[in-house]
Amino acid sequence: MTTESVPATTPPRATLCGANLELCYDDRCVVRGATLDLQRGRVLALVGPNGSGKSTLLRSLARLHPASGGTVTLGDEDAFALTPKEFARRVTLLSQSRSTPGGVSVREVVAYGRHPYRGRWRNTDTEGDDVVTWAMSTTGVDAMAGRPVDELSGGERQRVWLASCLAQRTDVLLLDEPTTYLDLRYQVEILDIVRDLADAHDVAVGVVLHDLDQAAAVADDVALLASGRIVAHGAPGDVFTADALSTCYGIQVEVEVDHVSGRLRTRPVGRHTHRARPALATV
Numbered sequence: 001m002t003t004e005s006v007p008a009t010t011p012p013r014a015t016l017c018g019a020n021l022e023l024c025y026d027d028r029c030v031v032r033g034a035t036l037d038l039q040r041g042r043v044l045a046l047v048g049p050n051g052s053g054k055s056t057l058l059r060s061l062a063r064l065h066p067a068s069g070g071t072v073t074l075g076d077e078d079a080f081a082l083t084p085k086e087f088a089r090r091v092t093l094l095s096q097s098r099s100t101p102g103g104v105s106v107r108e109v110v111a112y113g114r115h116p117y118r119g120r121w122r123n124t125d126t127e128g129d130d131v132v133t134w135a136m137s138t139t140g141v142d143a144m145a146g147r148p149v150d151e152l153s154g155g156e157r158q159r160v161w162l163a164s165c166l167a168q169r170t171d172v173l174l175l176d177e178p179t180t181y182l183d184l185r186y187q188v189e190i191l192d193i194v195r196d197l198a199d200a201h202d203v204a205v206g207v208v209l210h211d212l213d214q215a216a217a218v219a220d221d222v223a224l225l226a227s228g229r230i231v232a233h234g235a236p237g238d239v240f241t242a243d244a245l246s247t248c249y250g251i252q253v254e255v256e257v258d259h260v261s262g263r264l265r266t267r268p269v270g271r272h273t274h275r276a277r278p279a280l281a282t283v
């Protein structure tokens, strides 16, 4: 999969910023004082334990969760001042769960990503077909274009929804655990696509990931959340320290640099899972 042959469009330059966000469900606030800045051409990974507020924060940046305090700006505009269509041309979110319509084909679901570009009475989206074809081939779902989405596996569906987001051709892409359900190949390929979109297409990416090694590999910056607060923010090498991760996750975590790849590796130490094992006898 490659993003090289994407049809040329010139999205407006923008960054998406959340400043001092306070996010609540009824009277229970689950995120406090969160400030984040998604920059064009950069990948920001949100990491942290279950329930620390990552998805809620991402959804608030996508205008899907109203903030009780703080602001969300896109470029120099208040994100909430834009019409839904204007916002959808610039920001898209791949959420953790999407309802899958019965009997609708893969191509139709991917084409749904073009909704911000369609006129009410006539089709004004002249590049739509090319973009949909590109998005399907980039995510490897082109061979299943005519199949009903509700008959696909979890990983296949995940790639179809990602294709639908890519078809939206936004300059900000928000992804909530995009590698969940995916086999090894597609985990790597989705992260490669994310990196390509930032490097070659100047897209600003915000991505929630549980796999810290994946986050270190793909992200320029990481924000580590714990109990609704951003407790560390910066380059993965600065944020992913053994102390910070051990405190945050409540388990001993070791951090090392892989000698071959030069990449950061994190190793949670369990009572059984990371014990040194006796070498297998050779036959």
Ligand SMILES: Nc1ncnc2c1ncn2[C@@H]1O[C@H](COP(=O)(O)OP(=O)(O)OP(=O)(O)O)[C@@H](O)[C@H]1O
Pocket: 025, 030, 048, 049, 050, 051, 052, 053, 054, 055, 056, 057
């Ligand atoms: N619809 C909801 N109503 C009430 N509370 C919610 C709702 N959704 C999430 N929460 C609560 O908000 C807090 C943050 O949840 P959120 O899903 O943002 O965390 P997360 O870091 O993305 O978690 P995970 O890693 O498990 O996906 C949690 O305590 C959760 O129970």
